Amino acid sequence: xxxxxxxxxxxxxxVGSPLSLECTVEGTSNPNLYWYRQAAGRGxxxxxxxxxxxxxxxxxxxxxxxSRPQDRQFIxxxxxxxxxxxxxxxxxWGGQGETGELFFGEGSRLTVL
Amino acid sequence: xxxVTQMEGPVTLSEEAFLTINCTYTATGYPSLFWYVQxxxxxLQLLLKATKADDKGSNKGFxxxxxxxxxxxxxxxxxxxxxxSAVYFCALSDRTGGFKTIFGAGTRLFVKA
Numbered sequence: 001x002x003x004x005x006x007x008x009x010x011x012x013x014x015v016g017s018p019l020s021l022e023c024t025v026e027g028t029s030n031p032n033l034y035w036y037r038q039a040a041g042r043g044x045x046x047x048x049x050x051x052x053x054x055x056x057x058x059x060x061x062x063x064x065x066x067s068r069p070q071d072r073q074f075i076x077x078x079x080x081x082x083x084x085x086x087x088x089x090x091x092x093w094g095g096q097g098e099t100g101e102l103f104f105g106e107g108s109r110l111t112v113l
Numbered sequence: 114x115x116x117v118t119q120m121e122g123p124v125t126l127s128e129e130a131f132l133t134i135n136c137t138y139t140a141t142g143y144p145s146l147f148w149y150v151q152x153x154x155x156x157l158q159l160l161l162k163a164t165k166a167d168d169k170g171s172n173k174g175f176x177x178x179x180x181x182x183x184x185x186x187x188x189x190x191x192x193x194x195x196x197x198s199a200v201y202f203c204a205l206s207d208r209t210g211g212f213k214t215i216f217g218a219g220t221r222l223f224v225k226a
Binding site for chain 2 (some may be wrong): 032035036042043044046047049051059090092095096097101102103104105106107
């Protein structure tokens with residue numbers, strides 16, 4: 001069966017520090033991969049999606065970047081964090097096939113101080 | 114572009130009450146519609162889905178019917194439980210819009226014993 005994992009689960013970072021969140025999927029090949037952000041009390045904002053290795057589409061101009069170095073690995077990064085980067089980050093795979101449903105990781109809560 | 118609008122929360126109900134969470138959408142194509150649920154501190158998980166007009170999705174006592182004429186996908190449950198307390202997200206995935214899933218803002222449900 002397919003599983004998705006992301007880490008770290010929680011992190012507290014100072015403003016201006018770098019960020020790396022990692023997501024891996026098992027049990028499937030060539031998945032579509034997504035990064036969403038959920039700010040406090042708000043809905044989900046699509047940040048990036050990828051349909052293959054090295055293929056990244058950005059939805060919103062921002063202080064973040066994404067990379068897909070391997071088929072089932074998706075990384076969210078920042079060189080210098082801002083206060084506004086705080087939130088709950090969710091990785092997902094899916095969006096394909098007849099229905100396009102998504103399968104989410106456990107989430108990573110980032111607090112920038 | 115595509116969008117999803119759902120009723121604002123929070124919604125507070127007593128146990129065994131009837132639940133309705135309204136959701137309407139706009140889409141240029143023929144989307145699949147979803148309800149996802151997020152329990153505290155967790156990622157999202159699919160609750161139910163419908164892929165074409167008049168389809169009814171159902172799971173765990175929750176139901177929603179794809180109404181093309183009113184562009185709606187309202188979530189209902191006849192008798193809620195304390196364990197149903199969570200945030201509920203309405204979403205659409207439109208193949209003509211690429212591989213992206215668009216989410217509503219989410220509705221927080223509190224169920225009191």
